[in-house]
Amino acid sequence: MAKYFGTYGIRGKLDLLTPEFVLRMCAAFGRHVQGGKVILGRDVRTSGKMLRAAAIAGLISSGCEVIDLGVVPSPTVEFEIKKMGAKGGVIITASHNPPEWNALKFVGAEGVGISREKGEWVEELYGAGNVQAAWNRLGEARKYDLAIREHMDEIKKHINSAAIAKRRPLLVLDCGNGTVGNFAPYLFRELGCRVVTLNAQPDGFFPGRHSEPTKDNVADLIACVKALHADMGIAWDGDGDRVIFIDENGGYVWGDKSFALCIKLRMRQGKGVAVTTVATSDVAKEAAEKSGGKMEYVKVGAPYIAEKMLELNAAIGGEEVGGVVWPEISWGKDGLMTAAKIVEEVCASGKPLSAHIASLPAYFNAKGKVDCGSKDKARILAKIREEFAREKKAKAITLDGVRLNLSDGWVIARPSGTENYFRVFAEAKMQKRADELLAKFKKKVEEIVRKV
Ligand code: MG
Numbered sequence: 001m002a003k004y005f006g007t008y009g010i011r012g013k014l015d016l017l018t019p020e021f022v023l024r025m026c027a028a029f030g031r032h033v034q035g036g037k038v039i040l041g042r043d044v045r046t047s048g049k050m051l052r053a054a055a056i057a058g059l060i061s062s063g064c065e066v067i068d069l070g071v072v073p074s075p076t077v078e079f080e081i082k083k084m085g086a087k088g089g090v091i092i093t094a095s096h097n098p099p100e101w102n103a104l105k106f107v108g109a110e111g112v113g114i115s116r117e118k119g120e121w122v123e124e125l126y127g128a129g130n131v132q133a134a135w136n137r138l139g140e141a142r143k144y145d146l147a148i149r150e151h152m153d154e155i156k157k158h159i160n161s162a163a164i165a166k167r168r169p170l171l172v173l174d175c176g177n178g179t180v181g182n183f184a185p186y187l188f189r190e191l192g193c194r195v196v197t198l199n200a201q202p203d204g205f206f207p208g209r210h211s212e213p214t215k216d217n218v219a220d221l222i223a224c225v226k227a228l229h230a231d232m233g234i235a236w237d238g239d240g241d242r243v244i245f246i247d248e249n250g251g252y253v254w255g256d257k258s259f260a261l262c263i264k265l266r267m268r269q270g271k272g273v274a275v276t277t278v279a280t281s282d283v284a285k286e287a288a289e290k291s292g293g294k295m296e297y298v299k300v301g302a303p304y305i306a307e308k309m310l311e312l313n314a315a316i317g318g319e320e321v322g323g324v325v326w327p328e329i330s331w332g333k334d335g336l337m338t339a340a341k342i343v344e345e346v347c348a349s350g351k352p353l354s355a356h357i358a359s360l361p362a363y364f365n366a367k368g369k370v371d372c373g374s375k376d377k378a379r380i381l382a383k384i385r386e387e388f389a390r391e392k393k394a395k396a397i398t399l400d401g402v403r404l405n406l407s408d409g410w411v412i413a414r415p416s417g418t419e420n421y422f423r424v425f426a427e428a429k430m431q432k433r434a435d436e437l438l439a440k441f442k443k444k445v446e447e448i449v450r451k452v
Contacts, residue, residue: 001120002116002117002119002120002123003123004016004025004119004123004126005114005115005116005119005120005122005123006116006417006418007115007116007299007300007301007302007303007304007417008105008113008114008115008301008302008303009091009103009104009105009106009113009114009119010025010103010104010119011094011097011101011102011103012101012102012103013100013101013102014047014100014102017047017051017102017103017104019050019051019053019054020054022051022054022055022058022104023054023055023057023058023061024058024126024129025058025104025122025126026054026055026057026058026059026062026090026104027058027059027061027062027131027132028058028062028122028123028125028126028131029058029059029062029088029090029106029114029122029125030058030059030061030062030063030064030131030139031062031063031125031131032121032122032125033064033087033088033108033109034063034087035062035063035064035065035087035133035137035139036064036065036086036087037064037065037067037084037085037086037087038059038064038065038066038067038086038087038088038089038090039067039069039077039080039081039084039086039088039089039090039107040052040055040056040059040066040067040068040069040077040089040090040091040092040141041068041069041070041071041072041073041074041076041077041080041089041090041091041092041093041147042070042071042072042091042092042093043071043074043091043092043093043094043095043178043179043204043238043239044071044177044178044179044202044203044204044238045092045093045094045099045101045102045204045238046099046204046205047102047204048071048092048102048204051092051102051104052068052092055090055092055104056068056141059090059139059141060138060139060140060141061131061132061133061138061139062131062132062133062139063133063137063138063139064087064139065139065140065141065142066139066140066141066142067080067084067086067141067142067144068141068142068143068144069144069147070143070145071179071182071202072147072148072151072179072182072183073151073178073179073180073183073236073239073240073241073335073336074091074093074095074105074179074239074240074241074332075151075240075241075329075330075332075333075334075335075336075337076147076148076151076183076240077089077091077107077111077147077332078107078111078113078330078331078332078334079111079147079150079151079154079329079330079332079334080144080147080150080151081107081109081110081111081330082110082111082330082331083150083154086109087108087109088106088107088108088109088114089106089107089111090104090105090106090107091104091105091107091239092104092105093105093179093238093239094238094239095211095237095238095239095241095242096210096211096212096213096237096238096239096242097211097212097238098206098210098211099204099205099206099211106119106122107332110310110331111306111330111331111332112303112306112307112310112331113302113303113306113332114303115301115303115304115307116301118303148182148183151183151329151336152183152186152187152190152336154329155187155329155334155336155337155340156187156190156191156340158326158328158329158337159191159340159341159344160344160348161190161191161192163344163347163348164191164192164193164343164344164347165191165192166192166347167231167347167350168192168193168194169193169194169231169232169343169346169347170193170194170196170228170229170230170231171188171193171194171195171196171230171231171232171233171234171343172196172197172198172221172224172225172228172230172232172233172234172246173185173188173195173196173197173198173200173233173234173235174197174198174199174208174209174213174218174220174221174224174233174234174235174236175197175198175199175200175202175235175236176199176206176208176209176210176211176213176217176235176236176237176238177199177201177202177203177204177205177206177207177208177209177211177238178202178206178211178236178237178238178239178240179202179238179239179240180236180240180335180336181197181199181200181201181202182202183240183336184200184234184236184240184336184339185197185200187336187340188339188340188343191340191343193343196224196228196230198220198221198224206238208220211237211238212237212238213235213236213237213242213243213244213322215252218233218235218244218246218252221233221235221246222246222250222252223250225246225248225250226249226250229248230248231248231346231352231353232245232246232247232248232342232343232346232353233245233246233250234246234339234343236335236339237335240335240336241302241323241332241333241334241335242255242321242322242323242333242335243258243322243323243335243336243338243339244258244322245258245339245342245353247352247353247354247357248352248353248354249354251354251357253353253357254320254322255319255320255321255322255323256280256281256283256284256320257283257357257360258322258324258338258342259276259280259284259318259319259320259322259324260281260283260284260286260287260360261287261342261345261356261357261360262316262318262324262338262341262342263284263287263288263291263293263316263318264287264291265341265345266315266316267287267288267291267292267293267315267316268291270315271291271292271293271315272293272294272313272314272315272316273293273294273295273296273312273313273314273315274288274293274294274295274296274314274315274316274317274318275295275296275297275298275305275308275309275312275314275316275317275318275325276295276296276297276298276305276317276318276319276320277297277298277299277300277301277304277305277319277320277400278297278298278299278300278397278399278400278401278403278412279300279319279320279400279403279412279414279425280318280319280320281320281363281365281427282361282363282410282427283360283361283362283363284318284320286361287360287361293315296308296312296314297397297399298399298400299399299400300319300400300414302319302323302332302333305317305318305319305325305333306325306331306332309325309327309331310331313327314327315327318333319333322335322338323335323338324337324338324341326338326341362429363427363428363429364427364428364429364430364431364433364434365425365426365427365428365434366425366426366427366431366434366435366437366438367423367424367425367426367438368423368424368425368438368442369421369422369423369424370413370421370422370424370442370445370446370449371420371421371449372415372420372421372422372449373420374420375449375452376452377415377422379452380415380422380445380448380449380452381401381402381413381415383448383451383452384401384402384413384422384444384445384448385398385402387444387448388402388404388413388441388444391404391406393406393407394406400414401413401414401415401422401423402414404441406437408428408429408433409426409427409428409429409433409434409437410426410427410428410437411424411425411426411427411437411438411441412424412425412426413441413445422445422449424438424441424442424445425438426438426441
């Protein structure tokens with residue numbers, strides 16, 4: 001079991017992410033990929049410059065050629081890895097976490113994130129130490145300033161900008177003081193939109209809003225869309241892989257709905273497989289199946305989505321919090337491409353965003369948590385599997401926690417990766433049924449926790 005790696009990289013505050021730790025871990029990663037080209041990028045956090053220097057030293061020490069992109073969205077690093085055919089990448093970003101956090105996201109060849117399981121191999125090298133290359137095998141580092149321009153041009157190649165320019169939609173972009181401030185306003189202006197920005201200056205203190213684009217955190221954006229009678233509001237998380245939308249009435253569009261809309265428009269171009277996690281709403285599955293495609297499920301975590309997509313040559317992938325993978329760009333969630341695709345769809349169809357969302361099937365959900373204290377989560381999970389298997393006329397999926405598909409809804413119980421609780425989530429076509437399912441299965445989990 002990996003000690004440091006989570007579902008996508010190593011996240012922590014500076015007591016964990018010291019320069020020494022980052023240097024040694026990046027050296028281990030450099031040895032893992034056996035030298036060669038490694039792309040480096042970072043977000044705007046105050047610790048970013050310090051950790052960048054440590055990461056470069058570690059990568060050079062293990063013989064890597066570091067291409068330093070500077071402050072860029074995470075998807076830009078994943079895009080450049082694929083484009084340059086690099087051996088891998090390191091992204092110094094804590095995504096949507098508070099400003100005092102940071103993280104190392106390690107990315108492998110093709111731009112597929114290093115999962116917890118693959119992270120164990122890097123940790124072994126970290127533990128063994130002595131990964132430094134000989135004096136005549138050390139690597140080097142150079143800056144590369146064209147990444148944002150190239151990523152933007154690649155997105156534009158896949159977007160019908162004439163349809164957008166014809167409508168000249170008014171967009172309010174809330175960059176959340178994150179890395180997309182250097183990217184999104186320029187992209188959408190070039191695509192022919194009228195652009196108003198909020199929090200567009202990248203700032204590691206995140207003075208404008210919290211970097212996770214939850215409904216509460218984007219209240220200013222919602223007010224702005226209404227006041228300006230804009231066509232849409234768009235908000236990203238700190239590193240630009242996730243994006244959420246506000247419709248023309250100021251309505252917050254949940255990530256599973258925007259993902260379902262992306263599946264619909266993608267499958268119109270060509271049917272295929274969509275990949276998502278077991279925690280995603282059935283609205284996505286239904287969108288895929290109604291379009292003649294198919295949905296495949298994986299464990300929760302961006303690297304698992306990317307691995308499966310590569311394996312199946314999938315058409316699209318994504319997760320419920322507003323991250324969508326577009327294989328023509330990269331194998332990482334790309335919040336910039338996702339936003340451009342949705343804007344294109346609204347302009348080309350001539351229908352407002354709210355109408356697109358209203359055309360999707362309605363699902364209702366209910367969420368809960370069960371505290372398990374310091375009890376053994378693996379034992380609890382095994383018991384939950386046994387208990388849930390007793391349920392008649394239900395199909396259990398045990399990729400991650402236990403998901404139980406019932407005739408009129410589904411429920412999932414999953415241990416939190418970092419904290420002492422189990423998440424329980426239920427979904428159905430009616431709110432009442434979702435609440436009932438949650439109450440019933442939450443009680444089962446509580447009883448199991450009490451007995452273990
Ligand atoms: Mg993110």
